[in-house]
Structure formats: structure tokens, C-alpha cells
Amino acid sequence: MATTVRRTSCNLCEAICGVLVTVDDGRVIDIRGDESDPLSRGHICPKAVALRDLQDDPDRLTTPVRRTPDGWQEIGWAAAYELVVDKLTGIQKEYGRNAVGVYLGNPNVHSLGALTHLPTMMRQLRTRNRFSATSIDQLPHMLASYLLYGHQLMVAVPDIDRTSYLLMLGANPLASNGSMMTAPGFGRRLKELRKRGGKVVVIDPRRTETAAVADEHHFVRPGTDAAFLLALIHQVTEDGHARPAAYVDGFEAVESAVESWTAERAAGITGIGADVIRRIADEFATSDRAAVYGRVGVSTQQFGAVCQWAIQVLNIITGNLDRPGGTMFPRPAVNALLGLGRGHLGVWSSRVRGLPEFGGELPVSTMAEEILTPGDGRIRAMVTVAGNPVLSTPNGRKLDEALDTLDFMVAVDPYINETTRHADVILPPAPPLERDHYDVIFHQLAVRNTARWNDAVLPKPAEARHDWEIFRDLGLAFVRRTSWSRRRIEATARLRMSPRRIVDLGLRIGPYRLSLAKLRKSPGGIDLGPLQPALPGALHHKSKRIDLAQRMILDDLPRLDALATGNDGELLLIGRRHLRNNNSWMHNSARLVKGKPRHQLLMNPEDLAKRDLTDGQLVTVTSTAGSVAVEVAASNDMMPGVVSLPHGFGHNRPGARLTVANQVAGPSANDITDADLTDPVGGTAAVNGVPVTVTAC
Known part of the structure; x- marks a missing residue:
């Protein structure tokens, strides 16, 4: 060839x-x-x-496997489908439809086939016990969008290519390449921003790669970002700089709610000086093109919902929403909002703890207890798709134990990893280079409007299956077990439609009236231009208005009064990203894991000295959820009183077949995150700001 x-x-x-x-x-x-x-x-x-x-990768599965007393054995696709459908429908018939649980991992939103066919297949299970990585990641982002703009995926992104003042909290886009903000080459975009005279300010308890190149970086005590943001809102209103648009309601209620959150009060809680807070508020409010952006650090904490709401409020009242250089809404060629529900909150709650669902999913912090706690509605079977929650969700050890008690488990995954080792059947999809691709979700979050279709680079072997083919075949098998109805007809039609056909239809009805044929003529992509103002017409509220005074948020503000000003020697644990890491699922690549170790616990030298610890020493990190042993590394990049442990490690568990990953050192940070520690507004796991102690082993 x-x-x-x-x-x-x-x-x-x-x-x-x-x-x-x-x-x-x-x-x-x-x-x-x-x-x-x-x-x-x-x-x-x-x-x-x-x-x-x-x-x-020789560890990648290419055919279905079944767990037997003698080990894993290959099984044909037809036999695997029949076994899965028989087991799941049998368990639901005996124990009820909610006896089957579903967990969807992060990679699903990166796969066209998963986006087009997985939702329809999952609906055939008719279970309320649905979980995903959303509630350990971006749920507060989506909740704020749902409340303020009427749709969970109507996310305002910084128009970074025209911004002159960028304020970032709990975000490290030099490592993440942008998140809930598709901004490839963020480092270059940052340089361009500063070259045109702009300014970048980062608020973070660690001097991250992004903070190191910003104009300013200020340490903030983990979990107190909400106090900082409320103080900014207070200062903007007090200085008379608030200028909400005519279609914005509830400003007076917000002004009243933040009245007590002065710069001085926030300074005593956050560790950021009152003069700094006042200056940032003034600079932000008087800049002609400003945007505030917050990511995982402000979402995955006990006040994540308040933080993301406050970020939107700050952009809105300063007139920076929906204006070039501020925060804007992309206009993608395929409107992902049409295929995704607007969202809802609290239509049902988890059985054990009563935490609310959001968008049809329960908080992942409840998953282990829903398996382990006896009673009606207990999860007895699980379906996991492209996820490794044993390493990536709170109190992973408890979940590890829970999965071992299931009556049946099926995983759609190319690896036998720390989670899928518990499965009875694993269905492996074809790898990325063997499948067609269109980014349905991330064009919806992009800092510039573009469109790109890519045909598969390599041919798929005849015996392999694309993920959408797996979901199609399973979905049709479930449909055949149900009585004839309009819903059954619609599901069958959707499942039989190929991703290519679905994308083509989306392009044709989209705002640019494109087609798949047109995109295939430009495999490098089509530039559709910069972001454009779209409000109030684009709002999904029938009123076409934004109400800032969201009652569930305002009612939660008094909880902030309990924020402590000191920690009595207690340390707070945060996570961290690395450019070569991708959560828990790229550690089996030798080229990505090579180099200096990056699993250590980072700790300020002052905190080491107070505990008679030394750089490189093996230490025990303990929380209410458990303990892990790890090497500690002295770092002046850490705020005193704060330690950092990356997530995604914790490999080398019995039965996981990951040759390279099993040689990677480091514990799972989620073995010491507490599943009971959540943001009560939406149920997001609070995996940042976890109280810990660090002692010598």
C-alpha cells in the first residue's frame, strides 16, 4: 500500500x-x-x-469477552448480545426496572457514535438509576446554564480571541487545552491576548502552568471561591458599575443578597486581600471586553452551584455577556441543543440519600450506596460505558467493593481496567482512528464557529464493531422485548439510522445549511467565523428573559456563613491536571507516562517543616474516607495549608490488564475523597477542598 x-x-x-x-x-x-x-x-x-x-495497544480488546471461573474467554457478538439482554431484562423483570444502573464515562461525549446512538439504547432500559462523569465535573456549569439561559448546554464561553481582560478561577487551560471552552492552542491565544494589551488574572490555590504565565496569580483557600465572587458582585454594584441588559431581571434581589459580602469579609475567608478584590472588581467592570471563566476547581466543591451562578452574574451585570470579547454563545453548524433536553432538577431523587437528579442523572456519589444498601430499588446490575469510576469517582474503594456484589455487569470498553474487571461481559468498540467523526458537543463550546467532518483514517476489521453498532444492536434487541407502540417504532428508526445520516440531517437544518457532502470536500474544516451576539432571541426561556434571582441559589447563600477563616493545622486537598494525562484512561501509553514522576503529593515547604517531613518522603494522607501512601514533593507553587494529588492513578489492582498503566506509580486520589461530601444544590461531588492530614509513614 x-x-x-x-x-x-x-x-x-x-x-x-x-x-x-x-x-x-x-x-x-x-x-x-x-x-x-x-x-x-x-x-x-x-x-x-x-x-x-x-x-x-496489545492490551486493547478486539472481540467480546466473557468472565468465567477459568478466566476471560472470547465470545461471539451475537452470543454476547443475547447474554447481556437476557440478564438485564431478567433482573428487571424480577426486581424492577431500577434494578439496573448505568454509568457513562467522559469519553462518550468525544465519540460521534456514542452521542448518536447511546441515548436511545439507554432509554430502552427505562431506569432512573443513571449516573455519569457529569456530577464529578461540569454539573454546576450546566445547572447555571439551565437556570439562567433555559438549557443545560447553552454555555457561554469566553470570546478569548477578542478579550482584553480574562479572569480565571480554578482553571488550568494550558494543561486542559480549555474545558467547557473549546480553545485549542490556548497558550498561543493567551500570548495573542497579552500582545494586544490585554491582561490575565488567575485565582487558584496552586500556581498552575496557566497561573505561571498570567499577569497576576492570587492564592485562594479551596472551597471559598464563592466568597470571592460574591464580593466582586458586591463591589461592582457598590461602585455603580452594574449595567445589566434590558432583558435581565432580578438584579435588585441579587444586589440585596450580596450586600454583606464586602471585600473585607471575603478577604478574611479566601486569603485574597481586600484591596486586591476591590481592584480586580474595578478593572473587570471598567474593561471594554472582559470575561470571567471558572472550571473544575470552582465546580467540584461544596459551593459549585453558587460559584458558577456567580460567574454568570458577574459577566451579565457588567454587560460582558453576549458581546465580542466578553462571554458569548457559539453558533455551531449542528445544533446539539436540539438533540439534548433542556434539563430538569429534582424530578426524582436517589433512593438512599435523597439527592436530586439533574438532566435525568443522579449524582455519582450515590452509586456505591445504591448498590450496597438492601431494599426495593437496589441496583443489582450495572452497565458501564467508556468509564472507570473505581478510579474517577469519590470513595473508589467502596465502589470497588460494591461492583463485586452485583448479580451482573456489562461494560462497553476496549480494556479490562480497574472497573471493567468486575464485568461479566465486555463489548469492545473500534478505536478512534477506525471511525468517522464529527464533534457534536465541542463545536457547541468552541471559541470560534467552525465545522469539520472526518472519515475514518483506517478501515475497521470486519469482525470489529463501532460503538454505535454495539448500541444499535443492543437497543434493537431490547426493543424487540417490548410491546408494540409508537415509542418502539421511533426507537427502531433512530437506532437504524447511521451517524453519517444523522449528522447530514443536522447540517442541513442547521443555521448554515451545510451538508455532509460539502464538509467532506473540506476535510481540514470550514471556518464559519467569530462568535456573534445572539441574545435575547437565543434564550430557551419562553419569556426570552434572564432571571438572576434564582431561588435555589439565593437560598443556599446562608450556607456560606459557615466558611471558616482558619483551619487549625488542617490541610485541604485539591486535584490537578497534567498535559500528558487524560483522567484515568491514557496511562497505558508508554509515550505519555514516561518522564519525571507526576503522581506525588505537592506540599508547601512551610507545611512540610511544621510536620517534620522532608521532600521525597513517603507519607500517609488521611481523610474521613480512608488513607493512601504516596511520596511528597515540596513545592512553592502550593498555597500554605493546601496539598495537591492528581486523580486518575491507582492502577495495578488485581485483574486489571493494563501492562503499562500497572507500572505507573501513584494511588487513586479518589480513595480518600468522601462520597458524602457534596454540593447539596445539584449533588456535585466535592473532590476539591477535602480536609486531610499528612503524616510520615
Whole structure:
């Protein structure tokens, strides 16, 4: 076969970078950035190069396997489907439909086939015990969008290419490439912002890679970001700089609610000086193009909902929402909002703890207890898709134990990992380079409007299955077990439609009236221009108005009064990202895990000295959920009183077949995060700001 160069995209993270893949004799020999891509402009990170590792990984499953007393055995697709459907329907018939639980991992939103076919298949199970990575990640983002703009995925993103003042909290886009903000090549965009005279201010308990290159960085005590944000809102209103648009209601109620949150009060709680808070408020409010952006650090804490609401309020009252250089709403070629419900909160609650659902999903913090607690509605079978919750969700040890008690478990996953080792059947989908791709979700979050379709780089072997084919076949098998109805007809039609056909229809009814044929003629992507003002017409509220005074948020503000000003020697644990990591599922790539160890607990030298600890020493980190042993590393990048442990590690558990990952040192941070520690407004897991003690082993 001749050597060819194919254009595609890296769909391993939210940056959706365009790449050029060189293929020789059916094997990938080179991957590099595509400079013609209008969004990524040639940028890639090390993860893109590792796409070939996913393709060539000898640990990757290529055919279904079944767990037996003698070990894993291969099984045909038809037999695997029959076994799965028989077991799940049998358990639901005996114990009720909620006896089957579902967990969806982060990679599902990076796969076209999962987005087009997984929801329809899951609906056939008719269970309320649905969980996903949303409630350990971006749920407060989506909740704020639902409350203020009428749709859970109507997310305002910084118009960073025109911003002159960018305020970031709990975000490290130099490591994440942007998150809930598709901004590939963020480092270059940051340089361009500063070159045009702009300013970047970062608020974070760690001097991250992004904070290190910002104009200003200020430490903030974990879990107190809400106090800082409320003080900014208070200062803006007190200085007379508030200018909400005519379609905004509830400003007076917000003004009253933040009246007591002065800069001085917030300073005593956050550790950020009152003069700094007043200055930032003034600079932000008087800048002609400003945006405030907060990510995981302000979401995955006990006040995540208040934080994300306050971020939106600050953008709105300063007139920076829906204006160039502020925060704006993308206008993608395929409108993902049409295929995703607006959202709802608290229509039902979890059985054991009574935490509310959001958008049809229960908080993942409740998953283990819903399996372990006896009684009607107990989860007796699980379906996991592209997820490793044993490593990525709170109190992973408890979940590990819970999964071992199930009557049946099926996983759609290419690996036998720390979670799927509990499965009775594993159905492996084809890898990224063997499937077509269109980024339905991340064009919805992009800092520039573009569109790109990519045909598969490599042919799929005849015996392999795409993820959408797995969901189609399972979904149709479930449909055949139900009585004939209009719902059954609709589900059958949806499942039989290919992703290509669905994308083509979405393009044709979209705002640009494109088609799949047109996109395929431009494999490098089509530039559809910068973000454009869209309000109030684009709002999903019937009134076409924004109500700032959301009662569930305002009613939660008194809980902030309990924020402590000191910690009596207690340390607070936060997580951290790394450019070469991708949560828990890219540690089996030797090229990504090589280099200096990055699993250590980072700790300020002052905190080490107070505890008679030394750099490199093995220490025990203990919380209410348990303890882990890990090497400690002295770092002046840490705020005193704060320690940082990356998530996603914790491999080398019995039965997990991950040759490279099992050699990677480091415990799972989620073995010491407490499943009982949540934000009560939406149920988001509070995995940042976890109280811990650190002692010598």
C-alpha cells in the first residue's frame, strides 16, 4: 500500500485539534498538527500523538469477552448480545426496572457514535438509576446554564480571541487545552491576548502552568471561591458599575443578597486581600471586553452551584455577556441543543440519600450506596460505558467493593481496567482512528464557529464493531422485548439510522445549511467565523428573559456563613491536571507516562517543616474516607495549608490488564475523597477542598 496522509481530528479532549495522520502499509507512522484547521491552527499536544498507541495497544480488546471461573474467554457478538439482554431484562423483570444502573464515562461525549446512538439504547432500559462523569465535573456549569439561559448546554464561553481582560478561577487551560471552552492552542491565544494589551488574572490555590504565565496569580483557600465572587458582585454594584441588559431581571434581589459580602469579609475567608478584590472588581467592570471563566476547581466543591451562578452574574451585570470579547454563545453548524433536553432538577431523587437528579442523572456519589444498601430499588446490575469510576469517582474503594456484589455487569470498553474487571461481559468498540467523526458537543463550546467532518483514517476489521453498532444492536434487541407502540417504532428508526445520516440531517437544518457532502470536500474544516451576539432571541426561556434571582441559589447563600477563616493545622486537598494525562484512561501509553514522576503529593515547604517531613518522603494522607501512601514533593507553587494529588492513578489492582498503566506509580486520589461530601444544590461531588492530614509513614 502507498503512503498516504489523512486529515482527521484528535478527539481525546475538548480541544478537538485537527491532525495529519501519515499511514504506510496500513499502519500509522506519523501524527502532526494540521495548520489548515481553522480552529486549532496546527496545535496539538502529546495526547494526539498517542492516538497511534490506542490503535496498536496489545492490551486493547478486539472481540467480546466473557468472565468465567477459568478466566476471560472470547465470545461471539451475537452470543454476547443475547447474554447481556437476557440478564438485564431478567433482573428487571424480577426486581424492577431500577434494578439496573448505568454509568457513562467522559469519553462518550468525544465519540460521534456514542452521542448518536447511546441515548436511545439507554432509554430502552427505562431506569432512573443513571449516573455519569457529569456530577464529578461540569454539573454546576450546566445547572447555571439551565437556570439562567433555559438549557443545560447553552454555555457561554469566553470570546478569548477578542478579550482584553480574562479572569480565571480554578482553571488550568494550558494543561486542559480549555474545558467547557473549546480553545485549542490556548497558550498561543493567551500570548495573542497579552500582545494586544490585554491582561490575565488567575485565582487558584496552586500556581498552575496557566497561573505561571498570567499577569497576576492570587492564592485562594479551596472551597471559598464563592466568597470571592460574591464580593466582586458586591463591589461592582457598590461602585455603580452594574449595567445589566434590558432583558435581565432580578438584579435588585441579587444586589440585596450580596450586600454583606464586602471585600473585607471575603478577604478574611479566601486569603485574597481586600484591596486586591476591590481592584480586580474595578478593572473587570471598567474593561471594554472582559470575561470571567471558572472550571473544575470552582465546580467540584461544596459551593459549585453558587460559584458558577456567580460567574454568570458577574459577566451579565457588567454587560460582558453576549458581546465580542466578553462571554458569548457559539453558533455551531449542528445544533446539539436540539438533540439534548433542556434539563430538569429534582424530578426524582436517589433512593438512599435523597439527592436530586439533574438532566435525568443522579449524582455519582450515590452509586456505591445504591448498590450496597438492601431494599426495593437496589441496583443489582450495572452497565458501564467508556468509564472507570473505581478510579474517577469519590470513595473508589467502596465502589470497588460494591461492583463485586452485583448479580451482573456489562461494560462497553476496549480494556479490562480497574472497573471493567468486575464485568461479566465486555463489548469492545473500534478505536478512534477506525471511525468517522464529527464533534457534536465541542463545536457547541468552541471559541470560534467552525465545522469539520472526518472519515475514518483506517478501515475497521470486519469482525470489529463501532460503538454505535454495539448500541444499535443492543437497543434493537431490547426493543424487540417490548410491546408494540409508537415509542418502539421511533426507537427502531433512530437506532437504524447511521451517524453519517444523522449528522447530514443536522447540517442541513442547521443555521448554515451545510451538508455532509460539502464538509467532506473540506476535510481540514470550514471556518464559519467569530462568535456573534445572539441574545435575547437565543434564550430557551419562553419569556426570552434572564432571571438572576434564582431561588435555589439565593437560598443556599446562608450556607456560606459557615466558611471558616482558619483551619487549625488542617490541610485541604485539591486535584490537578497534567498535559500528558487524560483522567484515568491514557496511562497505558508508554509515550505519555514516561518522564519525571507526576503522581506525588505537592506540599508547601512551610507545611512540610511544621510536620517534620522532608521532600521525597513517603507519607500517609488521611481523610474521613480512608488513607493512601504516596511520596511528597515540596513545592512553592502550593498555597500554605493546601496539598495537591492528581486523580486518575491507582492502577495495578488485581485483574486489571493494563501492562503499562500497572507500572505507573501513584494511588487513586479518589480513595480518600468522601462520597458524602457534596454540593447539596445539584449533588456535585466535592473532590476539591477535602480536609486531610499528612503524616510520615
